[in-house]
Amino acid sequence: MEWFRSIPDETHHRAFLKDVLTLVLDEAVFKANRRGEPVIRWRLPQELLSLIDVQTRDQPASHEELLAAIKATIDFSVKTGHPMFINQLYSGLDPYGLAGQWVTDALNPSSYTYEVAPVFTTMEEAVLQNMRALLGYPDGRGDGIFCPGGSLANGCAMNLARFKAFPSVKTEGLHGLPRLVLFASEDAHYSIHKMAALEGLGEAAVRSVTCDSQGRMDLKALEAEIQVAKRDGVHPFMVVATAGTTVLGALDPLSAIADVCSTHGLWLHVDAAWGGGLLFSKEHRHLLAGIERADSVAWNPHKLLAVPQQCSTLLVRHEGLLKACHGRDATYLFQKDKFYDHNLDPGDKYIQCGRRVDVFKFWLMWKGKGSLGLGKHVDAIMELSRFLIEELKKRADRFKLVLETPNFVNVSFWYLPQSIRNLDPSTQIYRNKLQSVAPKIKEGMMKAGTMMLGYQPLRQWPNFFRFVTQNSGMTKQDVIFMLDEIERLGDNL
Amino acid sequence: MEWFRSIPDETHHRAFLKDVLTLVLDEAVFKANRRGEPVIRWRLPQELLSLIDVQTRDQPASHEELLAAIKATIDFSVKTGHPMFINQLYSGLDPYGLAGQWVTDALNPSSYTYEVAPVFTTMEEAVLQNMRALLGYPDGRGDGIFCPGGSLANGCAMNLARFKAFPSVKTEGLHGLPRLVLFASEDAHYSIHKMAALEGLGEAAVRSVTCDSQGRMDLKALEAEIQVAKRDGVHPFMVVATAGTTVLGALDPLSAIADVCSTHGLWLHVDAAWGGGLLFSKEHRHLLAGIERADSVAWNPHKLLAVPQQCSTLLVRHEGLLKACHGRDATYLFQKDKFYDHNLDPGDKYIQCGRRVDVFKFWLMWKGKGSLGLGKHVDAIMELSRFLIEELKKRADRFKLVLETPNFVNVSFWYLPQSIRNLDPSTQIYRNKLQSVAPKIKEGMMKAGTMMLGYQPLRQWPNFFRFVTQNSGMTKQDVIFMLDEIERLGDNL
Numbered sequence: 001m002e003w004f005r006s007i008p009d010e011t012h013h014r015a016f017l018k019d020v021l022t023l024v025l026d027e028a029v030f031k032a033n034r035r036g037e038p039v040i041r042w043r044l045p046q047e048l049l050s051l052i053d054v055q056t057r058d059q060p061a062s063h064e065e066l067l068a069a070i071k072a073t074i075d076f077s078v079k080t081g082h083p084m085f086i087n088q089l090y091s092g093l094d095p096y097g098l099a100g101q102w103v104t105d106a107l108n109p110s111s112y113t114y115e116v117a118p119v120f121t122t123m124e125e126a127v128l129q130n131m132r133a134l135l136g137y138p139d140g141r142g143d144g145i146f147c148p149g150g151s152l153a154n155g156c157a158m159n160l161a162r163f164k165a166f167p168s169v170k171t172e173g174l175h176g177l178p179r180l181v182l183f184a185s186e187d188a189h190y191s192i193h194k195m196a197a198l199e200g201l202g203e204a205a206v207r208s209v210t211c212d213s214q215g216r217m218d219l220k221a222l223e224a225e226i227q228v229a230k231r232d233g234v235h236p237f238m239v240v241a242t243a244g245t246t247v248l249g250a251l252d253p254l255s256a257i258a259d260v261c262s263t264h265g266l267w268l269h270v271d272a273a274w275g276g277g278l279l280f281s282k283e284h285r286h287l288l289a290g291i292e293r294a295d296s297v298a299w300n301p302h303k304l305l306a307v308p309q310q311c312s313t314l315l316v317r318h319e320g321l322l323k324a325c326h327g328r329d330a331t332y333l334f335q336k337d338k339f340y341d342h343n344l345d346p347g348d349k350y351i352q353c354g355r356r357v358d359v360f361k362f363w364l365m366w367k368g369k370g371s372l373g374l375g376k377h378v379d380a381i382m383e384l385s386r387f388l389i390e391e392l393k394k395r396a397d398r399f400k401l402v403l404e405t406p407n408f409v410n411v412s413f414w415y416l417p418q419s420i421r422n423l424d425p426s427t428q429i430y431r432n433k434l435q436s437v438a439p440k441i442k443e444g445m446m447k448a449g450t451m452m453l454g455y456q457p458l459r460q461w462p463n464f465f466r467f468v469t470q471n472s473g474m475t476k477q478d479v480i481f482m483l484d485e486i487e488r489l490g491d492n493l
Numbered sequence: 494m495e496w497f498r499s500i501p502d503e504t505h506h507r508a509f510l511k512d513v514l515t516l517v518l519d520e521a522v523f524k525a526n527r528r529g530e531p532v533i534r535w536r537l538p539q540e541l542l543s544l545i546d547v548q549t550r551d552q553p554a555s556h557e558e559l560l561a562a563i564k565a566t567i568d569f570s571v572k573t574g575h576p577m578f579i580n581q582l583y584s585g586l587d588p589y590g591l592a593g594q595w596v597t598d599a600l601n602p603s604s605y606t607y608e609v610a611p612v613f614t615t616m617e618e619a620v621l622q623n624m625r626a627l628l629g630y631p632d633g634r635g636d637g638i639f640c641p642g643g644s645l646a647n648g649c650a651m652n653l654a655r656f657k658a659f660p661s662v663k664t665e666g667l668h669g670l671p672r673l674v675l676f677a678s679e680d681a682h683y684s685i686h687k688m689a690a691l692e693g694l695g696e697a698a699v700r701s702v703t704c705d706s707q708g709r710m711d712l713k714a715l716e717a718e719i720q721v722a723k724r725d726g727v728h729p730f731m732v733v734a735t736a737g738t739t740v741l742g743a744l745d746p747l748s749a750i751a752d753v754c755s756t757h758g759l760w761l762h763v764d765a766a767w768g769g770g771l772l773f774s775k776e777h778r779h780l781l782a783g784i785e786r787a788d789s790v791a792w793n794p795h796k797l798l799a800v801p802q803q804c805s806t807l808l809v810r811h812e813g814l815l816k817a818c819h820g821r822d823a824t825y826l827f828q829k830d831k832f833y834d835h836n837l838d839p840g841d842k843y844i845q846c847g848r849r850v851d852v853f854k855f856w857l858m859w860k861g862k863g864s865l866g867l868g869k870h871v872d873a874i875m876e877l878s879r880f881l882i883e884e885l886k887k888r889a890d891r892f893k894l895v896l897e898t899p900n901f902v903n904v905s906f907w908y909l910p911q912s913i914r915n916l917d918p919s920t921q922i923y924r925n926k927l928q929s930v931a932p933k934i935k936e937g938m939m940k941a942g943t944m945m946l947g948y949q950p951l952r953q954w955p956n957f958f959r960f961v962t963q964n965s966g967m968t969k970q971d972v973i974f975m976l977d978e979i980e981r982l983g984d985n986l
Binding site for chain 1: 495496497498499500501502503505506507509510511513514517518521522523525526533535536537538541542545547548549550551552553554556558559562563565566567569570571572573574576580581582583585586587588589590591592594595596598599600601602603607608609610611612613615616619620623641642643644645648652662663664665666667668672682683684686687688689690691692693694695696697698739740793795799801802803818819821823824825826828830831832833837844845846847848849850853856857859860861862863864865866867869870873928929932933935936939945947948949950951956959963964965966
């Protein structure tokens with residue numbers, strides 16, 4: 001067969017694919033994530049360009065050249081499965097999830113109709129139903145979709161809430177409607193603003209509700225904002241509560257917010273993109289009490305449950321609403337004269353048309369670990385986080401917690417170098433110094449390759465580290481290593 | 494290590510992962526796509542449920558059970574890489590693309606910042622620039638993003654066009670603005686309506702422009718619709734031209750539409766999700782003449798170029814606009830005090846936050862085949878399509894073309910069973926009969942598992958087959974097999 005054709009050929013491709021898989025398994029799966037191996041081999045863009053020829057060419061590269069490029073790509077990519085990658089709301093490299101991705105890739109499906117994806121559309125329905133059951137929707141009833149990320153899951157929820165309040169918006173748009181507003185805490189994810197802009201509401205439609213000292217939405221502030229909106233003559237339609245804020249990991253008081261929504265006839269969306277996985281833990285699921293009252297929930301299994309990138313869902317209480325809001329009945333895809341029940345085709349519930357299958361990796365993990373295993377995974381992460389808090393308290397002369405008693409995984413803290421320990425914390429010089437500490441330590445750890453840990457400022461607080469992991473392969477020894485490494489890198493700042 | 498942890502362990506997982514890869518390579522990559530193997534083993538949902546236990550459980554399944562589930566998933570999934578999968582705007586299983594996916598999965602990246610995805614963010618910029626160069630933007634200048642599907646690529650283009658016309662829309666929304674309308678042909682993809690609804694414009698904001706007899710946007714009708722809009726007192730802001738319509742594969746007259754846009758000050762978006770790949774072909778790229786004048790172009794390499802699901806891009810002429818329109822400057826992610834140039838972080842150009850890496854599979858294909866190989870791939874598909882037209886003309890007593898001279902890959906045609914050949918085509922009985930032929934043949938081929946070929950009605954035309962492939966592994970013998978099989982299944986209808 002000719003070399004350029006888009007189908008694998010025994011003669012041309014089997015050996016190449018086997019070589020790739022050997023490389024991937026040895027280098028990217030096992031070696032890369034071993035303790036002692038670097039999390040990152042930091043290179044500036046110009047250095048990277050000298051190591052990997054990223055430019056495309058007219059002529060084909062040889063298999064040897066491609067294998068070398070793959071090796072370099074693995075070498076200079078960040079090892080997000082490494083226990084010391086504690087930089088984002090995703091990490092770990094789940095073996096079952098990875099296997100599920102590999103299978104999905106080989107089958108290369110798109111998940112709009114039963115006819116082209118019978119197994120995967122069936123699994124999607126089963127998984128979404130079981131997630132809704134965990135959420136506490138009776139018998140797992142309701143509806144749901146997989147989304148390309150939590151931002152768009154939140155965006156779809158906003159679209160549904162708006163459509164429920166004003167069905168005419170689908171055909172007529174916002175024109176002629178009162179000005180619509182929604183409420184989210186000041187620590188809600190920035191996607192709420194992004195989606196408000198995308199959906200024609202405008203960022204100003206998001207009324208920011210102040211947080212309490214723990215980063216949770218303040219109920220009195222919410223009530224006050226609703227009153228202000230009514231006085232302004234604008235039309236409130238939705239509250240976005242957060243179950244696990246991005247930085248502090250705060251869990252908004254869902255039951256109390258549900259009461260407020262009920263009183264004012266507002267749609268309650270819970271952004272549990274980060275916190276949703278807690279529902280698998282018998283010990284910790286009480287932290288999400290009230291979530292069963294939500295009209296919709298965004299939940300990203302690729303976060304706390306460590307499903308490979310990307311696996312996001314939107315779960316909805318109201319049956320039929322997704323299709324009513326998003327449907328367009330494209331006759332080339334959703335023919336009504338099919339020989340099977342066209343209601344099996346989920347495609348018209350979605351804002352996308354072609355859609356990558358994100359269910360199988362999660363399904364295989366869920367089968368491989370059981371709900372019990374996923375619960376243990378969550379418990380292990382929570383235990384690690386509690387251990388870190390204790391360790392930080394033991395080192396209270398050098399480390400300072402931002403919140404004394406975080407409820408979820410996130411632990412925010414400052415490192416105080418020697419030069420700052422005796423300064424008065426109320427002075428600007430102290431604050432300026434502290435603001436510069438985390439970026440410098442971050443630079444040090446990246447260049448050493450020993451770990452990656454994120455930092456950011458928030459409100460009155462200068463730059464602080466955010467510990468967060470989804471990798472239950474991380475150990476208490478790793479936590480101690482992290483703290484020791486921060487001390488090593490920051491002591492003399 | 495304990496079994497439930499989210500990290501691969503030598504003892505627990507290496508053998509399992511190797512077994513999975515062997516199964517995937519043998520069954521899903523090679524055997525599945527061989528001629529003679531079924532494209533689909535059709536099962537109704539209840540039958541499928543007896544073959545695969547899709548329900549999740551509390552207890553973990555064994556590795557043996559998981560391998561059996563993977564085997565069954567492969568067996569009962571549609572073989573989209575099979576030469577006889579000619580059902581959608583994606584097909585084939587490119588070996589380099591597949592290898593790229595497997596590598597990406599093992600590295601499990603998210604592509605918002607340079608620090609967590611240095612190689613991939615660098616490749617994204619290179620690939621997008623080279624795509625813009627192919628488009629004809631001078632030196633490949635401009636900007637671009639990867640999108641989760643063509644629908645959202647079109648949606649982002651609409652958002653950009655609106656923002657360019659009314660920058661206040663980002664913060665203030667549509668409130669207070671004149672009613673905005675855009676123009677797209679009646680055969681434009683249904684995502685234009687979906688996105689208009691999502692973005693608060695409403696489906697009615699899409700003014701449908703009639704097509705000429707070849708399914709191309711009619712220029713006089715476009716001018717007339719613009720005049721009607723102006724007379725209605727609404728505000729036109731955009732024309733969506735299509736380079737490769739979904740059903741007929743029509744290519745709108747881009748240069749002439751660009752003239753109209755220029756006259757009226759309208760943003761020109763070209764939905765080249767399907768047709769974009771033509772730009773790789775020296776022989777056929779003239780079909781997209783004028784595309785270099787577009788303000789934005791949606792182009793899905795996962796369609797004509799057979800990049801694995803999913804790889805969609807939006808290319809934009811205007812530098813800086815994506816960030817201005819979509820940016821939100823989240824301080825926890827895009828810190829301005831980073832030790833490297835924060836302009837290397839592409840995340841704020843996107844409407845998503847976390848984002849699966851879709852560049853590497855395409856990049857590896859482009860390296861592995863060169864621009865020349867991708868061009869040959871496109872040429873082979875176009876040649877196959879021309880061959881089919883000739884074959885259909887040879888069988889003109891039994892087959893009838895919907896369009897006599899399609900310009901692109903799509904070939905639309907009816908099969909005329911014996912019972913219909915002598916009926917008067919102007920009668921309702923003929924039309925009713927013809928309407929039922931394609932669904933019945935489709936049912937037959939699905940149940941036989943020999944092939945999958947799509948059908949749909951359009952305007953005055955009853956159900957007809959749409960031939961479309963992206964698999965350059967398909968041969969002329971396969972085309973003949975397809976026609977013979979239609980005759981075999983449909984002769985007695």
